[in-house]
Amino acid sequence: MNAELKCPFMHGSTTTPVTGTQNKDWWPNQLNLDILRQHDQKSNPVAEVDYTEKVKKLNLAAVKAEIKKVMRDSQDWWPA
Numbered sequence: 385m386n387a388e389l390k391c392p393f394m395h396g397s398t399t400t401p402v403t404g405t406q407n408k409d410w411w412p413n414q415l416n417l418d419i420l421r422q423h424d425q426k427s428n429p430v431a432e433v434d435y436t437e438k439v440k441k442l443n444l445a446a447v448k449a450e451i452k453k454v455m456r457d458s459q460d461w462w463p464a
Contacts, residue, residue, distance in 0.1 A: 407414065425431055458464040 454462075456464050
C-alpha cells in the first residue's frame with residue numbers, strides 16, 4: 385500500500401483503535417489539576433463550619449442586589 389492510498393483521517397497508517405482516545409493524547413500539555421482535589425484538615429481553617437446551614441441563612445435577595453451593584457459600579461480595576 386503506497387502513501388496515496390492511506391486514510392487521511394488517521395494520519396497515515398495508524399489504525400489501532402486505542403491510539404489517541406485519551407485526553408492526554410489530544411492535549412499533551414494540559415494542566416494537571418489533581419492538586420485541587422486534595423483535602424486535608426490542615427488546609428481547612430474553619431473545619432467546624434456547617435456550610436449548608438450558612439447558605440440556608442443567606443438573604444439571597446440581598447446577595448443578588450450586591451452582585452448587581454458591583455457589576456454596574458465601575459472601578460479602576462473593573463470597567464462596568
